[in-house]
Amino acid sequence: MEGTPKDTLDPVDWPAFRAQGHRMLDDILDYLEHIRERPVWQPIPQNVRTLFREALPQEPSDLATVHKTFMQDILPFSVGNAHPGFMGWVHGGGTPVGMLAEMLAAGLNSNLGGRDQIPIEVERQVVQWVRDLFGFPQTATGLFVTGTSMANLISVLVARTAALGGNVRHTGMAAGHQRLTAYTSAGAHSCITQAVDLAGLGIDALRIIPMNEHYQIDTVALDQAIRADRRAGLTPFFIAGTAGTVDVGAIDDLAILADMAHKEGLWFHVDGAYGALAMLAPEIAPRLAGLEQADSIAFDFHKWGQVPYDAGFILVRDGQLHHQTFASTAVYLKRETRGLAAGSPWPCDFGPDLSRGFRALKTWFTIKVYGAKRLGRVISDTCALAQYLRQRIESEPMLEILAPVSLNIVCFRYRCEDSDRVNANIVADLQESGIAAPSTTTINGRLAIRAAIVNHRTNTSDIDALIRATIVFGQANTEDIPPRRIR
């Protein structure tokens, strides 16, 4: 049997496989080219859901058949964030360029945990661009991770090393005599809480500081909290500011936070999940002043950077501390000065992942092909669209803005009795109509329709459609008329 095609998983008939591959590529490019003609999202029929409860397939299937299932039963029922009408949560739109790069990366099947290979140099190239973008020194280190949730966790762990020394990895938190406390705003993302939890500090070690009227962290209250903790014998060690809060897109006063952290000897981290890349947009960048003084920045290329999922990133000013937090000495990961095991330190020395995909490639392609200026323009354009949406809302008597529009997120409601229930229904109706897909949040105790404009494909016609449909569904929900399809 040796050497017969049966031994491998490669195609027996390469020309036929190639033709099928081209059909698959064409189908997904058709999807992207004509995405505007589709519903943003549609409810999943039960029979489709049931298709994905089958037993483990023992026998092979034809690639073309499986792909047909993909086209019929998977592609139409994804969340829809590639669609210009998608405005829920904070999801990037992706690009055809990023998609092709991801395909190439899968073909190479590189493992970027370590070893001497150009894919790691591509990642280092992106790290260098990120350092330059944020004004960080050459000694800063960076790493692709799944997303900002993981990046925030890494920042807490490095800050823990800074506070307690590398030995905390041996003794754990319990052995320390200091009780560390961390600080973030009520507007911060819940993954900051999770990071503090996973780092072994305990959720109660995180002080949730109230926001001011601009939805920024209240720095006076922050200062008082730090003082109170010091008086109580605790050890404040970490401040997480946010550049672009998930609810309303507020940017904390990063310069003041940097100053306070510096004076108090605390680690200054910035969760810039989507907002940090606004450094690419010249008219927004000045509002991020202070970001360049951070000890660490977490952000996602998969949100405003439009890189396909997933492409999170952590940047750490003190590369030595970063290394000290994760490096290990396993014999099977021994480094050499020549051969494949050269090129130390490796990415696996800077985070918990050993096997890692080639996330850097789709990011590198995206930046090379579109250029930083054009990506910055996309960011500016989404902010301009958010202002357009705000103006449209302000000119509609039935609609009301619920929070200041600082970046690209607009929170509003349909004015009516029983507002929370009706507006939740309006959002579900919008989503089910396929016209637009905002999400909800709570602003000052009131349920808000929340539109986050992140996608480079979104334009004023999508905003107009959102406004129109919101009013129609608002009327339907308040007049007890069953919502009809108005598409």
Ligand SMILES: *Cc1c(COP(=O)(O)O)cnc(C)c1O
């Ligand atoms: C999206 C987001 C996160 C979480 O990032 P993931 O990439 O989803 O892990 C954290 N913080 C903020 C402000 C976010 O917008």
